[in-house]
Amino acid sequence: MTDYNFAYLDEQTKRMIRRAILKALAIPGYQVPFASREMPMPYGWGTGGVQVTAATLTPGDRLKVIDQGADDTTNAVSIRKFFERTAQVATTTRTAEASVIQTRHRIPETPLTAEQVLVYQVPIPEPLRFLEPSEVETRKMHELSDYGLMHVKLYEDIARHGHIATAYAYPVLVADRYVMDPSPIPKFDNPKLSNCPAIQLFGAGREQRIYALPPHTKVVSLDFEDHPFEPSKADAACALCGDDASYLDEVITDDAGTRMFVCSDTDHCSARRDAGHCGEDAA
């Protein structure tokens, strides 16, 4: 017995969120408004993801929380402890052992399975927001599938930089209908959104929106025939585990600008090192 209801939120709030999740799954990529609650953490720290996770967790779940791929950063640690305390669920840092994964800005390197639920923390759910500040107007644009403005933005990237310079929060078209913001994941992760066997849920607390991708949903990154979408990463191998295929963080190691690249996904990196893989800087 604890002083908290299971998974912190009261039952009426969870029902409201659960109804929103079901409608979000029924209309993939469409942003369902919901009555986001104040959570015991500031907006911008994953209040949307936490509410979706709270409404989704069952007592038998094993929860993993990552922040930019890492299990050991402040945001990930505090959210993991929050649910250990309020829902008494088991937690893990191993992607393969988790049944619910809450993530900020990454999709794990380990392929997800049909038994898993991936919950994204979303800062700005509206992909058109920086192009059109009015919610009334962006609603109308979604209603009419009027996404020309987004293509103009990508075109202006090409005109200015010679290629599509958008590197994260790269817009996608879901099930041939809605343009969706995949949250600020690197575009390296975009191909994993499509035809994923896991359920993917997106929660934006401050902006009060929930959206979703059912398993095996077709998700296409917007592009042009002559400038096709290209997932990109730093052209290097992880200094610790030597992986040249995983997404890398750049770490500045001294005042002279010396740098190293390491896996963004800490579980992936440590699992590889445990298996004997070794990078050039591995101690």
Place this chain on the structure above:
Amino acid sequence: MSQPTLEGGFVDAPRDAAQAFRACMSAMARPGRVETLYGAAPPAPLSPAAGALFLTLCDADTPVHLAGAHDCDAVRSWLAFHTGAPLTDDRAEAAFAVGTWAALLPLADYPVGSARYPDRSATLVVEAGTLDTATGARLTGPGIDGHARLALPDAGALSANHALYPRGLDFFFAAGDRVTAVPRATNVEDT
């Protein structure tokens, strides 16, 4: 208040509802896949699966329409006691409706949402009696790897519902303690 009214709810509401929701979510996310809902024992003709759905999703914010034989004192008072959901005869304002397929018709009575807010639509819980996923209509679309099959009372009506996309109704089909879903995004072909 009679004993059957007071009984049959979740024993441990937060945990039972969490388990039931995950099954509902899995069903809605994977059209045609059958899930089991535990924990509810509502009065007939409400099935245990439909009862668990209402305990999990309905409260004072969700007008419920009882169609046909489901509109009886036993079901009315059970739902009122366990969920507090307002019951409505006006189908146009229902968030949820339950009954046999024949009793729920015509589908045009229920709100399908607006083009700007397609989520403002009804969820229909169809008491199907049996769920046959070996034969029947061919389901394709989001949530389905390849295709799925589900015997449906009227594949044409569900196909017409899909044609309204992104507006439309979302369906749960319940039989005993088992449930499957056909959301509006699912393409339904009669075969």
